[in-house]
Amino acid sequence: MTQLADAILTPGRDGAYDAVMKWALIMALITIGAVVSYDYGLLTYLFSADRSRITILIAVLYVGFSAHCLWILTELSREYRRAMIWKARLATSSTIPDVPVGGGLIDSYVADVMRSRENPSDAEGSAHMLMMSLGASLRRRTKVGTYGADLLYKLGMLGTMVGFVMMLNSMGDMANFDVATLREALQDMIAGMAVSLLTTIAGLIGGILLRLEYNVADxxxxxxxxxxxxxxxxxxxxxxxxxxRNV
Structure with a gap:
């Protein structure tokens, strides 16, 4: 975290870590919204009224995927800085650069392009293939966001089905039509409807917010x-x- 803070706050920074700052701004707004919702009792009702506890699972998964998003943003920002360093170095020099020895994707890509020139018959095609491979390697890191958002949506739908089952089950338990039985059945139906609606809302909100975070990574x-x-x-x-040519 200290290195991340230094990279962001260093005077004359190159903007490589601006995506991390965007993520932090989004999370700050989400946190403010959560605090306001808690102050009005909305979060308390959301978690207490859901008997299935699916909303708690959605919240835990959202926090976990958000932490993963921060991690890949930090990694990608480091790669972006390396790419800008290479761009500046190559723009100011007409000589062959030294073979990079770093372990990042950009350094490996530059090293592969330089090695591909050893076979000049198809050097241009090799470079284009390496560009495509680099893009695929970078995008593979953000695929988790699509899976995470879809998972939260599906959990919300699962909660909807669970709520409907609870409502139907309460109707099947009515052996007679006295006041006490009807009152208990209505309470169970209302509880099932609450599960259905609250889990749907939690899944939709969590998926939308998570997709917003991973859009920054994309x-x-x-x-x-x-x-x-x-x-x-x-x-x-x-x-x-x-x-x-000069050789």
């Missing part, structure tokens, strides 16, 4: 891919081709 993946394509086509491949 946008960052696009920025990294565009930067990689830019320095590859404009600087890296021409520099390598020029060096091969």
């Amino acid at each position: 946008a960052l993946v696009t920025d990294i891919s565009q930067t990689a394509v830019s320095f590859t086509e404009v600087s890296l491949l021409p520099n390598l081709a020029r060096a091969e």
Whole structure:
């Protein structure tokens, strides 16, 4: 966390970690909304009225996926910084760069492009394939967000079905039509309807908010891919081709 704070707050920063700041802003707004909802008793009612406890599961999963989103945003921001460093380095130099030794995706990509020039017969095609591979590797990290949002939606639908089952079960328990039995059946029906509606609302809200967070990561993946394509086509491949002609 200290390194992350230093990267964000360093004077003259390059904006690589702006996506993390956007995530923090979104979470701050969500937290404010949660506090206001708790103050008005909405959250308390949401969790207490749901007998199935599916809303608690949805809340726990949402927090877990949000933490994962922060982790991949930090990793992707580090890759974005490496991409911008390579772009600046290649733009100011016409010589062959040193083979990168870093363990990140961008460094591995640049190293693969440089090694692909050893077979100049299909160097351009190899570079394009490596660009596509880099984009796929980056997007694979954000696929969890699609799964997470879909999971929250499905849990909300599951709660809807559970609520309907509880309502139908309360109607089947009415052996006679005295006042006490009707009162108990109505209470069970209302409880089942509450489960149905509250879990649906929790699943929809959780899925929408989680999708919003991962959209920030998707946008960052696009920025990294565009930067990689830019320095590859404009600087890296021409520099390598020029060096091969001078050999």
